[in-house]
Amino acid sequence: MHISKRGQRRLGLATLTVGLAAAAAPALGDEPAVDHALEIMAGSCTFCHGPNGVGVGPAVPTISGLHAEQFAYMMRTYQDDTNPSTVMGRIARGFSEDEIEQLAVYFEGLPFERPAQPAIDMAMAAEGKELAAEYCESCHENEGRDGEGVGILAGQKLVYMRYAVEDFLEGHRDMERRQARKFRELMDAHGMEGFEKTLHYYASVK
Template identity: 30%
Template sequence: MRAGRSITVAASMFMFASLATAAGELPQVDLERAAAINAGRCMLCHGPEGDSSSPLYPRLAGQHHQYIAKQLADFKSGRRASDTMGGMVQDLAEDEMLALGVFFETKPTKPREARDKDLASVGRFVFHRGNEFSGVAACAGCHGDRGLGTEQLPRLAGQVPRYTEAQLNSFNKRQRTNDNEIMHSIASKLTELEVKAVSLYISTLD
């Protein structure tokens, strides 16, 4: 019953945020409350501006507020498994999750410089063209040529490489089950080289 209610809550937050975005503006939220939550629990791992303070944790700056709110709701309901995040979000209300989403979406982003240009070139190929020989679809087909995503799909541009690698491996092993089946299929066909290459290339996008 609780999980079902959490899924409904996530859906309602997503619909509300989508309508606000369709109107051309971010939803009205309590940004002061979001800043306080960030200072008290988020910034230790994700940085004060959502730019990530560790190669292990995702960059939240610039991410779509709908996506952040949905992931937080999924962590709370247990649809997305994480002992750390599950505990962090248990006392958050839906308006606070949405506020955090807007808070991070408004933060500035910046690309990262690839230290291995050759590896990044492989990633660029896979990102834009996929791999027709193994059936890997191009990332750009869903996430856009610049990796900016949509209201339904996450922004990838500028994401921390090791975090992207971890998520692709998690999709491959079916350990992450709160998002669509397409990612399971794609991740299962990627080689280790392709995972590292595309993760590196994504981090250079802005």
């Protein structure tokens, strides 16, 4: 488990204790540190995202194990629709800045699990591995498992990542300059198939 320094500074030790306790033992019993209000609020995420933020369905993304800053960034950009979504904008606007930070630390404290995904083509994944090393690994380090300032790609839902790539490519979602350059290079050299192979690879990472 990893709690970022920034998150620690921002959220203070009291909230962190809750996050840590939740991560160490989701079943909390009589522990006075259990914040049931937070558990209930997090429970309003899991009927779509799956228990502990990890789903078995093919598309709704895993939200556990993300850096707290990344989680909060996603929620804030859903709120103002700078990050396009189907339903998340409408849901994110129901939470205050403080609640988003509580949820961010809560889900950061839970492991990003990687249940097998049904539709992964292992031949494509094998080719995608080389493309990922060339175009993605400099930011998405450790085979996409690290998420410092970026989303976790390793084991993220294939369909969700495909939608995210579509949104980036169609200009619905802002890219940083380096990301935009890498996207252009990958597209020029390998086309959409290159993206698809790369996504199959990342979805397959355990």
